[in-house]
Amino acid sequence: MTTERAGSDAVHEALTRILMENAAVEDPYGTEDFLRLVAGAATLQEEASTLLRTTVASARSAGVTWQSIGATLGMTKQAAQKRFAPPLAPSATGLDPHERVLGPTTTFDEMHELALAGRYGWHSVEFGTTYHRVVRSGTQWEHTRVTMSPGRVRRLRAEGWEVIGSGFPYTYLKRDTGVPALQEPPSP
Incomplete structure (x- = not known):
């Protein structure tokens, strides 16, 4: 066989x-x-x-x-x-000033992009295969992505991580650090 x-x-x-x-x-x-x-x-x-x-x-x-x-x-x-083919990332049109669409991103760069955005108070509230919709708060955020594992997700939740959602093969989580968000540089 x-x-x-x-x-x-x-x-x-x-x-x-x-x-x-x-x-x-x-x-x-x-x-x-x-x-x-x-x-x-x-x-x-x-x-x-x-x-x-x-x-x-x-x-x-x-x-x-x-x-x-x-x-x-x-x-x-x-x-x-x-x-x-996935649907396009949602349009940034119509978002309030405290929301953004971060993307296009890939498996290779999304965590770096979320880490950078997190320092300025942006945290993911929704994601797709090529984007994250983020909202801004006054504190810095950490993001992590783990291979779907109920035990590992439970441990992270016990450490204060919040589940954003899952998309095979990953579960995405975030955690408020309590540190004040950095001031964003002015747009060019």
Whole structure:
């Protein structure tokens, strides 16, 4: 058996187990049992689709080309781009003076950008694959990004970190340092 086939079998078994546990059907018999299984399978499909979208977005943010993504998924780069291209970052138009859109950013520079913005009192309240929406306060902020790990996130929360949100494969957190924010230099 090839490694690829063994991996596929393992995924199939895991999904079947999740379906049976969540549908709460031990031995399907009647119409209602089968309808619970159908509903459960539809939920699994929706979640898998969401996971695929987020992993493609993460790969793009890490510099993976549309050509490579398309080849991995058995489609052209144009088809992959059309299907998975993320929406544009929200417009800064209409934001109040204490809000900004920080971006475009990538996996490689977003933490540096957030660290710089945090010194001036800006902290993330929303993010996408290429941006962070930040709001300003009177204190400096720290930001961190960790690989999704419930135990690690719990430990960070116990240390005063606040969860901003998660986007596979990361959870983003922030913490108010209590230090007064630096004064921003005037715009050129």
